[in-house]
Amino acid sequence: MAEERLPLGVAARLSRYLQILTQAKKTGKHTISSKTLSEYSNVNPTQIRRDLSSFGKFGKRGVGYNVDYLIARIKEILHTSGSHNLALMGSGNLGTAIASSKIFADHGFNIAALFDADPAKIGQEVGSLRVQPVTEVAETVRERGIIVGVLAVPPHAAQEAANVLVSAGVKIIFNYTEALVDAPPGITVHSMSPAGELLYALYFYLT
Amino acid sequence: MAEERLPLGVAARLSRYLQILTQAKKTGKHTISSKTLSEYSNVNPTQIRRDLSSFGKFGKRGVGYNVDYLIARIKEILHTSGSHNLALMGSGNLGTAIASSKIFADHGFNIAALFDADPAKIGQEVGSLRVQPVTEVAETVRERGIIVGVLAVPPHAAQEAANVLVSAGVKIIFNYTEALVDAPPGITVHSMSPAGELLYALYFYLT
DNA sequence: TAGATTGTTAATCGATTAACAATC
């Protein structure tokens, strides 16, 4: 029962297992083996068993792991049992796609507010959200206790949107754009890099 | 000048450096230090210098790395100097966002075709692409020499879309949905997992 | 020269893998 912060690799893999388990549960799976988890995560099955067994004996030999039980334990380990409010910047195609997806909701993330810099979009409804002007970011972030901001704006607007979020008190910037985003010390910027990941996948196909 | 396949970690990091360098070039940067690259990639600067110096002396002491030169060398190392055609499945908000973005084009990926299962969408224009029916996947994939398929469909349609692509001869499935996707041996499935990455980022904020 | 940053070493730590007894 480690109280210390997990090594980067372990935390990354556990997050991945959790995502896969959450989806597997949706398809009606009650148990899952390290072999199956390996196929979906591209992590070696021995590594998976090692990662899990370092926290306790979560599996049943000859059977595998109980999906619900494993989800609960990993959430405990990652301290992510709770729910968190997100602010989404950008109500274009990408912002709308994110707002319409259950992917964040599946993990207890609630998209609490949607902002756009375009005056023509203010007040429009996207799902259950109403598009708010950027001038309301600070107030909304404070009121709703938002610590994560998601950038779904055009690349040229990414830095400015990040600045607004950081000024408002957001601690984690989740950058869906390809633009580079700077932030002050203490603020985490996490950038999606689909093109980078595709280059990586292609490398192993080409060699 | 290694001819062998790179370790997974090295290939993943080089892909990441390439994505960052490509964006840095856009902002007019001519040189970049391992320290700056570290801030954008969250990789230790010593690790970056080690990764690069194992292929040659690419930098200038006291100055840093020339962006153009480094891009060219990493493309060589990853064998991704060429151009590749992609097939994009799904012309909803997500598909439209991907088709409208320069993120893939920046790395020599060309979205060659856009498919949708919804008859109402066939023939619509999305950027310079015309939405094609799924019945045309096989022919288009063959004609355009497509080896990568991108899934931007609703999660419940992801497996079926993947099946169609695999039958048509696609070798790499790039899954933007949260659904789990199975594929036969020899086919690579690479799934985006934004929620997983957010859980990971949050873990380090919470601890 | 002075400041900055690379290339490289050395030491430690985590990741990877095969193998297999334990056990469901």
Add this chain to the structure above:
DNA sequence: TAGATTGTTAATCGATTAACAATC
């Protein structure tokens, strides 16, 4: 029992980091 899969060991390999001489 027979088959499957976990938990664990042991050995190797790659990642990480601090430190610093070399040099732009």
